[in-house]
Amino acid sequence: MPELVSATVPATTAASRGLSACHVCCKLAPAEVHHCPRCGSAMHLRKNDSIQRTLALLVTACLLYIPANLFPIMITDQLGSSEGSTIMGGVILLIHHDALPVALVIFVFSVMVPSGKLMSMFYLVWTVKRHSPVSPRQRTIMYRVTEFVGKWSMVDVFVVAILVALVHLGGLLAIRPGFAALSFAGVVVVTMIAAESFDPRLIWDAMEKNGRKK
Amino acid sequence: MTGDIACHGCDLLVNVASLKDGESASCPRCGSFLTRARSDAFSRVLAYAFAGVILLILANSFSFLSFAASGLESVITLRQTPRAIWDYDMPAVAIMVAAFIIVIPAVILGMLLMLCIPLQQGRYRPWLVTTAKWIFLAQNWAMVEVFIIGVIVSLVKIAAMATIVLGISFWAYAGFTICFTLALANLDRYQCWERIEALESA
Ligand SMILES: [Zn+2]
Ligand SMILES: [Zn+2]
Numbered sequence: 001m002p003e004l005v006s007a008t009v010p011a012t013t014a015a016s017r018g019l020s021a022c023h024v025c026c027k028l029a030p031a032e033v034h035h036c037p038r039c040g041s042a043m044h045l046r047k048n049d050s051i052q053r054t055l056a057l058l059v060t061a062c063l064l065y066i067p068a069n070l071f072p073i074m075i076t077d078q079l080g081s082s083e084g085s086t087i088m089g090g091v092i093l094l095i096h097h098d099a100l101p102v103a104l105v106i107f108v109f110s111v112m113v114p115s116g117k118l119m120s121m122f123y124l125v126w127t128v129k130r131h132s133p134v135s136p137r138q139r140t141i142m143y144r145v146t147e148f149v150g151k152w153s154m155v156d157v158f159v160v161a162i163l164v165a166l167v168h169l170g171g172l173l174a175i176r177p178g179f180a181a182l183s184f185a186g187v188v189v190v191t192m193i194a195a196e197s198f199d200p201r202l203i204w205d206a207m208e209k210n211g212r213k214k
Numbered sequence: 215m216t217g218d219i220a221c222h223g224c225d226l227l228v229n230v231a232s233l234k235d236g237e238s239a240s241c242p243r244c245g246s247f248l249t250r251a252r253s254d255a256f257s258r259v260l261a262y263a264f265a266g267v268i269l270l271i272l273a274n275s276f277s278f279l280s281f282a283a284s285g286l287e288s289v290i291t292l293r294q295t296p297r298a299i300w301d302y303d304m305p306a307v308a309i310m311v312a313a314f315i316i317v318i319p320a321v322i323l324g325m326l327l328m329l330c331i332p333l334q335q336g337r338y339r340p341w342l343v344t345t346a347k348w349i350f351l352a353q354n355w356a357m358v359e360v361f362i363i364g365v366i367v368s369l370v371k372i373a374a375m376a377t378i379v380l381g382i383s384f385w386a387y388a389g390f391t392i393c394f395t396l397a398l399a400n401l402d403r404y405q406c407w408e409r410i411e412a413l414e415s416a
Pocket of ligand 1: 022023024025026027036037038039040041
């Protein structure tokens with residue numbers, strides 16, 4: 001690591017110097033500029049209506065999350081009888097078949113990641129709204145992790161896509177996608193957009209305002 | 215102002231002008247990664263991107279997986295994966311799957327070549343800004359590594375039911391996943407845009 005001189009000076013942010021940073025190309029420009037001089041993207045001091053937009057998307061994701069868990073994600077047609085399996089049902093079935101590692105993979109990616117992601121995003125929005133003093137560094141890391149794991153919940157949707165394409169043997173055996181595949185894919189995409197709309201710099205802005213009040 | 219980056223995690227201004235070749239900088243306040251200076255970065259991206267293009271073409275040319283039980287067999291190619299869901303009246307899911315595993319990665323790969331060949335040769339091209347912009351906007355929506363995990367999980371799920379054979383396309387796609395991930399990992403946002411700007415003003 002090289003010496004970072006500006007690190008020793010207390011919190012010189014781009015905003016405190018009247019600069020906004022382009023989220024696409026990192027270019028710094030005066031806050032009055034609306035389009036990035038380097039790449040032409042729209043520029044804002046902070047992401048536009050970040051909190052409201054993130055909240056609206058999170059609520060949408062929660063609504064989609066209900067059918068995603070209640071309806072079957074795939075339906076197996078075997079010798080004339082058909083059987084649907086939900087996300088949790090699939091995990092339990094795998095445990096019964098002694099496929100514990102795969103059960104764990106599905107459980108982590110399809111149950112823990114999406115629900116954990118929703119909860120941590122709600123928590124982040126809530127702390128920003130309340131100007132909470134809870135360790136901003138930890139909350140920034142929490143945001144980074146949430147942002148990073150987002151797309152990994154698509155695993156289950158890909159599993160359905162592969163099985164539907166692969167498993168069809170005449171009238172003997174076939175797998176069809178269930179309604180939950182659609183709503184679960186929706187949950188993943190909407191939460192990914194929610195994470196992108198959230199602006200982690202607001203966590204630190206709230207801190208600076210708190211500091212000034214005291 | 216030259217050499218300053220505003221941390222995208224907390225907005226702290228950090229000067230990275232003193233970074234030497236091979237060194238990287240993280241934000242001293244929130245710990246977010248900022249940038250890595252590497253003189254051979256564009257050659258690395260190009261090497262991985264070229265290998266990725268060849269592997270992606272291979273992945274689309276052979277059978278991906280085959281599944282056999284009770285004397286019946288079903289073989290799929292990579293492109294048939296989204297098509298089957300489409301046939302079951304879920305076009306939205308089919309489009310998402312096709313976009314995340316084939317279309318977006320392929321487009322990003324093509325744009326990486328268009329961007330990094332001129333950058334590596336130090337020549338200005340009028341499309342540099344647009345391609346770079348689209349690469350950075352789209353990169354989060356390529357899910358090749360997630361798809362490979364999905365394939366492995368599916369195989370374990372049906373391994374008891376039938377005989378499964380991994381086709382050439384599967385291995386090509388697995389290799390493509392590695393090359394694609396490494397190509398994007400070597401493309402540093404800040405350094406890339408600094409280079410584009412330097413070429414533009416020259
Ligand atoms: Zn820009
Ligand atoms: Zn920071």
